[in-house]
Amino acid sequence: xxxxxTLLFLTSVxxxxxxxxxxxxxxxxxxxxxxxxxxxxxxxxVVAKDTxxxxxxxxxxxxxxxxxxxxxxxxxxxxxxxxxxxxxxxIGSTTKGQSFYTDNGDTVGVSYYYKVAAVNELKTAxxxxxxxxxxxxxVGPVKPVAQWFNLRRTDVLIWLFITCAAIxxxxxxxxxxxxxxxxxxxxxxxxxxxxxxxTEMGRKVFFVPGIQDMDDVATIAAITILGRVARICAxxxxxxxxxxxxxxxxxxxxxxVREAYSRVGRPDAFKEDQxxxxxxxxxxxxxAIDGMVMRDKPAAMFYMGGFFAEALILAETGNNAGxxxxxxxxxxxxxxxFVAACDYTLIGEELFAASAYLEREPRLLGSLKGQDFxxxxxxLAIFLLLILAMLGVNWVTIMDVx
Amino acid sequence: xxxxxxLIITFVAGVAFVLQYFIPHYPFNRFENLxxxxxxxxxxxxxxxxxxxxxxxxxxxxxxxxxxWPISLLIIVCFLAIVVAGAIDGFNGLKNVPTTSFRDPxxxxxxxxxxxxxxxxxxxxxxxAFFVASASYRxxxxxxxxxxxxxxxxxxxxxGRVPIGDYLSAWLPPSWxxxxxxxxxxxxxxxxGQRAVMIGIALGTVSTSLxxxxxxxxxxxxx
Amino acid sequence: xxKFLPWIILVALIIVVALLPKPLEIxxxxxVIVTVLLGLALTGVLxxxxxxxxxxxxxxxxxxxxxxxxPFFMNFQMPIKVAPEVQxxxxxxxxxxxxxxxxxxxxxxxxxxxxxxPQAEAFMAYAFKHDLKVIIMGLWPQxxxxxxxxxxxxxxxxxxxAKNIKYGVDYVNLGFQSGNEFVIxxxxxxxxxxxxxxxYNTDCDKIPILNGVDNFSNIxxxxxxxxxxxxxxxxxxxxxxxxxxxxGAGNTAVQAPSVYPYLSSHKLTxxxxxxxxxxxxxxxTGEPGVASTxxxxxxxxxxxxxxxxxxxxxxxxxxxxKSRQEGV
Numbered sequence: 041x042x043x044x045x046t047l048l049f050l051t052s053v054x055x056x057x058x059x060x061x062x063x064x065x066x067x068x069x070x071x072x073x074x075x076x077x078x079x080x081x082x083x084x085x086v087v088a089k090d091t092x093x094x095x096x097x098x099x100x101x102x103x104x105x106x107x108x109x110x111x112x113x114x115x116x117x118x119x120x121x122x123x124x125x126x127x128x129x130x131i132g133s134t135t136k137g138q139s140f141y142t143d144n145g146d147t148v149g150v151s152y153y154y155k156v157a158a159v160n161e162l163k164t165a166x167x168x169x170x171x172x173x174x175x176x177x178x179v180g181p182v183k184p185v186a187q188w189f190n191l192r193r194t195d196v197l198i199w200l201f202i203t204c205a206a207i208x209x210x211x212x213x214x215x216x217x218x219x220x221x222x223x224x225x226x227x228x229x230x231x232x233x234x235x236x237x238x239t240e241m242g243r244k245v246f247f248v249p250g251i252q253d254m255d256d257v258a259t260i261a262a263i264t265i266l267g268r269v270a271r272i273c274a275x276x277x278x279x280x281x282x283x284x285x286x287x288x289x290x291x292x293x294x295x296x297v298r299e300a301y302s303r304v305g306r307p308d309a310f311k312e313d314q315x316x317x318x319x320x321x322x323x324x325x326x327x328a329i330d331g332m333v334m335r336d337k338p339a340a341m342f343y344m345g346g347f348f349a350e351a352l353i354l355a356e357t358g359n360n361a362g363x364x365x366x367x368x369x370x371x372x373x374x375x376x377x378f379v380a381a382c383d384y385t386l387i388g389e390e391l392f393a394a395s396a397y398l399e400r401e402p403r404l405l406g407s408l409k410g411q412d413f414x415x416x417x418x419x420l421a422i423f424l425l426l427i428l429a430m431l432g433v434n435w436v437t438i439m440d441v442x
Numbered sequence: 443x444x445x446x447x448x449l450i451i452t453f454v455a456g457v458a459f460v461l462q463y464f465i466p467h468y469p470f471n472r473f474e475n476l477x478x479x480x481x482x483x484x485x486x487x488x489x490x491x492x493x494x495x496x497x498x499x500x501x502x503x504x505x506x507x508x509x510x511w512p513i514s515l516l517i518i519v520c521f522l523a524i525v526v527a528g529a530i531d532g533f534n535g536l537k538n539v540p541t542t543s544f545r546d547p548x549x550x551x552x553x554x555x556x557x558x559x560x561x562x563x564x565x566x567x568x569x570x571a572f573f574v575a576s577a578s579y580r581x582x583x584x585x586x587x588x589x590x591x592x593x594x595x596x597x598x599x600x601x602g603r604v605p606i607g608d609y610l611s612a613w614l615p616p617s618w619x620x621x622x623x624x625x626x627x628x629x630x631x632x633x634x635g636q637r638a639v640m641i642g643i644a645l646g647t648v649s650t651s652l653x654x655x656x657x658x659x660x661x662x663x664x665x
Numbered sequence: 666x667x668k669f670l671p672w673i674i675l676v677a678l679i680i681v682v683a684l685l686p687k688p689l690e691i692x693x694x695x696x697v698i699v700t701v702l703l704g705l706a707l708t709g710v711l712x713x714x715x716x717x718x719x720x721x722x723x724x725x726x727x728x729x730x731x732x733x734x735x736p737f738f739m740n741f742q743m744p745i746k747v748a749p750e751v752q753x754x755x756x757x758x759x760x761x762x763x764x765x766x767x768x769x770x771x772x773x774x775x776x777x778x779x780x781x782x783p784q785a786e787a788f789m790a791y792a793f794k795h796d797l798k799v800i801i802m803g804l805w806p807q808x809x810x811x812x813x814x815x816x817x818x819x820x821x822x823x824x825x826x827a828k829n830i831k832y833g834v835d836y837v838n839l840g841f842q843s844g845n846e847f848v849i850x851x852x853x854x855x856x857x858x859x860x861x862x863x864x865y866n867t868d869c870d871k872i873p874i875l876n877g878v879d880n881f882s883n884i885x886x887x888x889x890x891x892x893x894x895x896x897x898x899x900x901x902x903x904x905x906x907x908x909x910x911x912x913g914a915g916n917t918a919v920q921a922p923s924v925y926p927y928l929s930s931h932k933l934t935x936x937x938x939x940x941x942x943x944x945x946x947x948x949x950t951g952e953p954g955v956a957s958t959x960x961x962x963x964x965x966x967x968x969x970x971x972x973x974x975x976x977x978x979x980x981x982x983x984x985x986x987k988s989r990q991e992g993v
Contacts, residue, residue, distance in 0.1 A: 095471040097854060114764070117877070133877045135762060135885060142882040144854045148468070186467040193464055200460075203648055211658070255481060257647045260654060287492030288485060316499050317492030323566035323776065335510055348893045349567060349776075349919060356573040359580075360722070370647070372639045373923045380581035381573075388639045389646030395659065403658050411649040418641060478847045540866075560775045567776035571966065575729045576722045579973040583981045593974065600971055603941045604964040605743035621746055633925040640926065 077172035080108035080158040083116065083139075088154045088182045093193075096148030096186030101141045103176060106158040109136055117173070118143065119155040124178060128155055146184040153180030202417060207410030214406030222408055227366050227384035228397045231265075231342075232272060234364045238339035239276040245269065246338045248329060248354060250345020250369070251285040251322055254292055257392070258370040262345035263289070263296050264395035265368075269342060270300035274309060282315040283332065285325045290317045326350035330357040343367040343382070344391065347374045355381035368394060449657040456655030497521065527551045595631070598623045689738050696739035703731065703965070707972045714980050717987070725973055732965040741961055747945045750928055754913045754935025755949035757886065758788070763796035765885040766878060768910075770900065771801060771808030777892035777917050778811060783943040783956035784915040785815040785890055790952040793825045793835065798874050800884070802839040802860060804848055804895045809840045809864055833872045840864035846899040853881055853908045881908040892917045901927045915942065 083103040091098035106113050113136040119128035120143065134141050146152060159173040214220055238245045247269055249262040266282065273280040282297065284290045294315040301310035318328045330353065333341070341358040343351070343365065351367075351374040358365050359381055367378035368386030378385045386394060389411065396404035428434075455477070462473040500514035508514070528551045531544035544551045584590040601607040602624025611619040653659035691699070707728065710720055747755075761767065769788065773781050789812075792799050803809045816836065819825055830836065839860040842848045851859050856878060857869055869875050877883055887910050891897040897914040901924075904910045911934050916924055918939025927933040937946040940963050943956035 093466060095466040095468060130877060132879055132883045134883075135765060142880075144880045144882065186471075188465060188467045190464055190466050197464055200648070203645065204652055207649055207652055253485065257650050257654075260659075261650055264659060284492075286485075287488035287490075287495075290492055290495060291488065313499050313502070317495045319496075320489075320492075321563075323563045327562075327566055331510075331513065349570065352573050352577060353566065353569055356577055370643045371923075372636050372643070373919050375639065377577070380577045388642035389649075392643075392646030392650045395650075404653065407649050407653050407658065411645050414648075415642065415645050418645075475847065475851065478844060482843065563774070563776050564778075571733060572726045572729050575966070575970050575973060576725045578970050579725050579977045582974045583978050585981070593978070597971060597974065600967045603939070604967050605745060605941075605960065606964050606968065608746055609744060619746075621748070625748055628922060628925055629929060632922050633929055636923050637926045640923075 077170045079172035080112035082174040082176045086176045093190040096184045099143045103156045112160045114161045117157045151181035203414040206413040210409035211406035214402035227386045234340035239278045241339045243339035244279045245340045247282045247342045252346030253286045254288045258346045267296045268398040270297040274301040274304045274306045283318045326353045341365045352377040732969040733962045736961040750936045751945040757934045768887045770889040771803040771812040772896045773892040774807040781890045783954045787947045787952040790819045791950040799836040803841045838864045845895040849903040887912045889914045
């Protein structure tokens with residue numbers, strides 16, 4: 041009995057002594073061993089080829105998805121090296137399910153080697169990220185090549201040639217003396233009447249060339265019209281005020297108005313401050329012009345060029361001042377506001393036609409006819425493509441050059 | 443040569459820009475970035491021309507006591523206030539470690555921006571709400587067929603874009619409710635009209651650009 | 666005395682507004698009464714017009730002012746129907762798996778904030794809740810600041826606070842870059858080329874969320890908030906057309922009509938236009954915000970404008986009748 045008790049006591053002691061060691065080992069093993077992350081199977085059939093129609097800085101990489109794409113993969117990482125022995129550096133990644141990547145960081149003429157790794161990222165409870173991945177076999181060497189022509193823009197080039205050819209053809213026709221019919225545009229016809237009204241009333245003419253800079257074609261078209269308006273104002277001795285929003289526009293408009301005054305023999309009547317800079321800020325510009333309009337009460341206002349939200353603010357204030365208003369802009373969103381608030385509005389390309397219409401120079405009229413011819417061809421093309429689409433032939437797919 | 447040089451520069455730059463659109467190969471691929479950088483640099487310097495012109499005009503008005511000389515005085519005061527505030531904050535910011543910008547929250551410049559410029563901008567934009575109403579009251583009248591169509595479109599889009607449109611037409615089948623009419627007007631007639639205007643503007647832009655590049659259009663150079 | 670009357674009224678209004686308890690909300694019954702009174706006032710104007718007493722611009726402004734301010738104090742619940750284009754936008758965002766990289770382009774300034782800021786907040790809240798990684802930039806100088814304001818507001822939400830969103834890991838603000846559409850074009854080859862540092866001047870190479878993000882091919886979706894130029898049109902013409910990105914947009918009501926052609930040609934994947942678009946987007950994403958408050962004044966003002974269009978046409982026909990009676 042005593043032996044049994046001793047044996048039991050010793051066994052308990054041993055067990056008690058071993059317990060901390062066991063749990064210590066368990067903690068240590070937990071600390072020493074990270075959770076196992078299963079690596080997905082690697083992607084296959086990796087293909088790297090030069091991206092077409094570029095400047096030689098891009099390569100298209102495609103691959104077949106890993107068989108574990110749905111189960112394990114969290115992303116694919118594209119690896120690149122300049123040497124088959126590495127080191128391979130990750131240059132980008134895609135989410136699972138995607139099997140295409142464009143490497144836009146290449147240097148033309150340099151050979152590259154690619155691999156694609158399927159990655160399984162796991163976030164543990166304590167915030168650690170554990171990664172398992174497997175890489176595909178290497179492909180390469182592949183060299184990106186710069187193309188001399190972007191084939192995707194062939195259709196644009198064809199249409200550009202057609203448009204330019206039509207314009208040049210009609211310019212030559214006009215120069216040869218042929219009479220070209222151009223339909224009446226009420227807004228442009230009203231320019232002379234508007235300035236005449238201002239002359240009779242002894243009030244100012246305001247010309248607002250928009251808030252865009254000289255890199256916008258609409259501003260150049262506006263300056264062209266300004267030249268014509270300035271000539272009429274100089275002839276009639278009507279005060280012309282041109283508040284501008286951009287410094288470069290101020291410089292150009294000033295020269296245009298100065299030249300216009302000189303042309304009609306009134307260089308002395310031109311004052312530099314007629315064309316003055318206000319502010320680059322959109323609503324500051326609108327507020328300044330509104331203030332000038334309410335104080336000076338002009339009889340005629342021209343809004344020509346690129347306008348945005350300030351269009352209606354300007355037009356309504358001009359209307360309130362009792363001015364006759366003629367507007368033209370290339371911003372489709374602002375055309376309805378001008379239509380509602382102004383007496384005459386040049387819609388769309390009528391703004392660009394205005395200079396040709398006002399000058400009546402044969403070459404300019406010829407370009408107008410050419411532009412209209414090109415538009416007619418566009419209409420015909422749209423109609424034909426519509427018929428084809430209704431018959432089930434999708435011409436856009438046929439034309440798509442990748 | 444005074445007239446010829448600008449025309450030559452215009453031609454070369456215009457042709458270069460057209461070529462770079464179609465030829466991705468070096469050096470054409472660098473043109474767009476190069477020219478845009480040059481334009482930004484020229485524009486940045488040109489800002490001084492405008493600012494000096496504005497100050498000169500305002501000072502002239504003040505000295506001559508022109509009829510709106512208090513407005514000119516206000517322009518000068520505000521101009522100087524924002525420039526001085528920005529300059530002081532900028533210099534003070536340079537002394538900090540790390541350096542801070544004059545635009546950072548807490549600066550005088552930022553205070554003027556948040557408490558003066560932003561509310562004024564928002565006010566001017568808000569004026570549009572009133573002007574839209576007065577323009578609509580004046581313009582949307584059934585004088586002829588086109589005006590009547592415009593009036594009806596405006597009616598359906600305005601009422602269909604707010605919840606009350608569906609509330610009033612709840613008794614109609616879902617595809618006939620007012621919001622669907624508004625969606626249809628936006629998706630079809632509006633889109634067709636926008637496309638037509640966009641195509642016309644694009645062609646007009648091509649034609650004007652060609653005239654400028656070839657030197658046929660010179661009014662922006664010589665009046 | 667008459668000269669100073671407008672100033673006296675203005676000062677009295679300011680005093681009344683200052684003394685009123687805030688927030689002020691009137692009961693549904695009073696809301697209905699105010700609405701009926703507004704309707705009766707409009708009817709009165711209509712009757713006056715029919716009798717030949719034409720109203721001026723100032724009367725129109727007064728009614729618009731009332732219809733925009735009074736609804737802020739009202740308590741009306743209105744039903745909502747999500748338009749197809751807004752649903753398309755939401756569906757495109759909802760399809761993005763957690764961890765997707767979304768480029769958010771903030772191309773607007775404070776004046777457009779009433780329409781676009783609610784969309785920004787709804788989008789950021791949705792993105793944070795669904796573990797989308799957001800890279801913010803702007804082609805307008807104030808755009809990134811607007812983004813920051815939206816994020817700071819959204820981070821106050823308890824559900825998002827619990828997610829412990831970290832700058833640099835879950836979102837990053839690259840700031841503004843000048844150059845308009847050229848910026849988009851250069852981002853097509855390299856983001857670092859345009860944004861070497863973020864808005865806080867940290868090297869982008871040191872920001873975890875930007876690891877592996879070189880250009881548009883590393884971006885899963887672009888969400889653009891735009892109120893003009895440069896904006897959605899430029900993103901479509903360059904990012905979508907040249908680099909094939911998937912683009913969804915939120916636009917102001919003025920800009921939205923000109924962007925519809927891109928929607929129907931599938932260059933644009935969804936569009937939320939104007940205040941009502943913002944409200945619908947909030948409903949679709951399940952992130953209710955201020956747009957639902959703003960829609961009520963918009964509704965009232967639309968009804969007032971429609972009322973004045975009717976009154977204007979009545980004035981036209983009264984004029985016709987008068988001229989016929991006078992034998993002109």
